[in-house]
Structures are given as C-alpha cells and as structure tokens.
Amino acid sequence: MKESIDIDSKMLWERAKSIYLSTLQSEQEKEQVERYLSMITAVTCSDNHFVILTSNAYAADFLKTGYSGKFKSCLDLAGGDSNLTLEFMYDETVKRPSIVIPSRSSPMASSSQRRMSAFSSTMPLNEEYTFDEFVRGPSNSWALAAAQGVVANPGKSGYNPLFIHGGTGLGKTHLMQAIGNELRRKNPEMAICYLTAETFLNEYVNALKNSQIESFRNRYRTIDMLMVDDVQFLQKGKQFQEEFFNTFNALQQAHKQIVMTSDVAPKNLPSIEERLISRFEGGMVQEIESPNYETRLAILKKKSEGMTPEIPDNALEYIADSIKSHVRAMEGALRKVGIFRAMDPTAKLTNEMLSRLLSDFIEKEKNLRKLTIEEIQQTVAKKYSVEVSQILSEERTQSLVTPRQLAMYIARKFSMKGLKEIASQFKKTHSTVIHGVKNIEKMLDVDEELKSNLEEILAEFGYRLSDKF
Ligand code: ADP
Ligand code: MG
Secondary structure: OOOOOOHHHHHHHHHHHHHHHHHOOOHHHHHHHHHHHOOEEEEEEEOOEEEEEEOOHHHHHHHHHHHHHHHHHHHHHOOOOOOOEEEEEEOOOOOOOOOOOOOOOOHHHHHHHHHHHOOOOOOOOOOOOOOOOOOOOOOOHHHHHHHHHHHHOOOOHHHOOEEEEEOOOOOHHHHHHHHHHHHHHHOOOOOEEEEEHHHHHHHHHHHHHOOOHHHHHHHHHOOOEEEEEOHHHOOOOHHHHHHHHHHHHHHHHOOOEEEEEEOOOHHHOOOOOHHHHHHHOOOEEEEEOOOOHHHHHHHHHHHHOOOOOOOOHHHHHHHHHHOOOOHHHHHHHHHHHHHHHHHOOOOOOOHHHHHHHOHHHHHHHHHHHHOOHHHHHHHHHHHOOOOHHHHHOOOOOHHHHHHHHHHHHHHHHHOOOOHHHHHHHOOOOHHHHHHHHHHHHHHHHHOHHHHHHHHHHHHHOOOOHHHOO
C-alpha cells in the first residue's frame, strides 16, 4: 500500500474507519465494506478537504455513493473538523498490488508487465490472508491441503480448477488469496488475477459497451492464474457464460491455474449452465465447514496476537464457546473486546462482563440456532394469509410464489440450516431454493412493501434485516 504523505489525516482516517466498522452488524455488509476499504491507497487532507484515494475507479464510485455520509460522521466522531468535506478519487498513479510487476527488467519481466498493465479492475490481494495466518482444523483441512497442492504445482490437472465452497465467513476468500500471495512470493513473474465474479461480469459488460471484447479476451487468456471469488453471483447471461466458458477452456488447455469459490457446491449453482458446472467439477472440489471449538479458539488466538492490551485467554475461550457459526462474527466479538480493553486496560473481564459486552453477538447466535424452518413457514404463511401446505405445493400463482420464496430467503439468511435441509423441508430442489432467495434479494431493492413485510416477520423472531448473513 502506498504510504500516505499526511500522517495526521492517516491517523484520523484509521480512527474513523474502526469506529465505522464497529457499527456494522451485518456480516455481509462488513465483508463488502472491508473489501472496498482495502482498495484505499492513501488519504490526504488540506484546507479541510479530505481526499480518499482508491486503487480502482469502481471502488471510488462504490464508496462515494454508499458511504460518504457515514464516513463523514465517523470522521467527526474521530475528532475531525466538522466542516470537513469528503472526496473519493481513483488514484491512477498507483501500481495495482495484485498485478505482478517484476522488479528486474528482463525481457520476461517486460512481457509480464505488458500483459498485466492492461488490467483495469483486478482486485488487490489482502496481504494478511496467508497460509501462516490460516488455522488448520478438521473443518478445513482438505480445502487447505488442496490449496497447498495448487501452490506446489499450479496448473496441474488434478487440481485444476480448484473449487472451494462453504458458508459465509468460513475462510474461502482467505484461502484463495493465500494461494495468490504464496505463489506471488515464490514466483514474482507469475501474472495473477484475482477478482470477484461480480467484477468479472462488470468488466465484460464494459468491454461490450466499449467494443473492446477482443482486448478483454486477450487479457484474460494471457494470465498465469485466474482466481474468481463468489461465483454464485455469476448471473444467468448466456453471452457472458459463453465468454467465461471459452476463457476457462483456453486457460485450462494452456495449463494455467483456475481457482474459484462459492457458497454452494458447483452442482447447486443456480444460474450456471450445465457445461460450465461440469467444467467446475472437473478438477478438485473441496468444502469448508464450520470450525469446531478447538479450531475456533486457535483462530481467535491467532487473530488476537499483537493486540494491545492483550486479550486474556478466558475472553478468547468465552468467545469461542459462545459464537459458533461464523469466523467473521467471532472476529467482530474479538474487536469489541479489544476496544473495551483499550478503553479500560485494568478492568477484569469476568464472564458476566463478557456476556453483557457481547450480548448482541450472543443473542444473534442463540436466535440463529432456535429458528426452525417450520416456524419460518408458519409465520410467513400467516402474514400472507395462505396455508403452509400451499407454500410447500408446486402451484405457481404469484400470491404463493412470493411467500414461498420469502420463506426460503428467511430460512437461508437467518436460520442455521444448510441448503440441503432447507430444500428438503420446502420439498424443492436446491436450485429452486437458490433461485427463490436470489429473486427476493432482487425484489427487496425495488419493492418497499415486500421489504416492510419482511421486516415485520423478522421482528417476530427478534431480528432486523441488517442481521442477515
Ligand atoms: P468467506 O470468504 O468464506 O466468506 P473469509 O475468507 O472472508 O470468508 O473469512 C472471514 C474471516 O475469517 C477472515 O478474516 C479470515 O481471515 C477469517 N478466517 C476464516 N477461517 C479462518 C481460519 N481457518 N484461520 C484464520 N482465519 C480464518
Ligand atoms: Mg469470501
């Protein structure tokens, strides 16, 4: 990351950032925001004008549209001048961190440089996501071994592609980026491209708009490794899937490594064509599951290394014991304990104190385990004045489709049940459930009535929409 030239604004920004992150409840939002925050390359401030520079134009846009106001309030809270104005800008001078720009000026280096400099929105790798920082446990040991296999022999057929799937916040992105970081360390000449499926699609759409398909194609076919995160967000778009399919084949034929992650197994990807799915399954598919107590504790120990003041063992044990579902939620709890310790380093962290401090996390966790699919179906049916049996039926009138899909959405986002169980309790296939969930997600953006119905139903369970995964 490029150093800020202005230390004071950097400190102010760091403080504002941690205040903001500590206010986020939804794991999904936290992940998204952190991803974009990692693209900030520098901050500067002069004459009360605070400028945030990002490594790509997309991130500047995203942060500006969604977060200007929030960041402004946090800068206020962090001690910034209340008249501060805020601007987000794409820093065109920055070398993109995940694009390998070799230091030696060998002919090889310059060709690699040429190849990589053509990228416009390759996303940076988080340097903290390394194998060293990844804690091994029974829930992830196969996926970890496969990732290490890729590092030992990138492009080798048994591991190509590598497809890692599992629930949110269980370490998929971490593991994928660890492959990238390690390979880059071992071989700085390797042209590595990491991006989310969403960004990939955006790139494609832009290329289409600007009649630059040829260069888009060439760009992706000349790299050494392609890592696509969250492929469940690949939309059903015949043209793009065709392009992806061809890119995929070209890379594979050239023995270039492909790594993908998703929250479901390839066969359960909702809108992906059959032939792509069979390609995804053609290498190695590994699942990451929820970690057990020992692994959770080991992860917390790792994450708390270097925190000052130190977090006592009993607090780590308390978190590992009470937050079981998501590593990311554990990290949130740890951060909260950290802030508390920093404010009062001498206070003793008794279990009672911890239970009060972490009550929101613990409450959420308890509710998660309590919520059953039947309960969700009954509550939704009541709200929409239909019968549960109608929700479970095959009838496709809109007055049934909406409550059916809404119930699926709630089950998927707010219960601890896996896709398999949800599908079976709705008497539907996996892909019907995923399609339903996606449909509700889309509708929630535009349909205020649906949103308020959902909020009302969630309130009955003691939830808000922002609590979702
Ligand atoms: P996913 O992509 O599966 O949603 P992430 O890779 O973003 O999850 O992981 C969420 C957080 O949990 C990250 O901060 C990551 O470092 C941490 N994490 C998950 N699993 C592990 C693990 N086994 N060891 C260390 N950290 C982990
Ligand atoms: Mg991820």
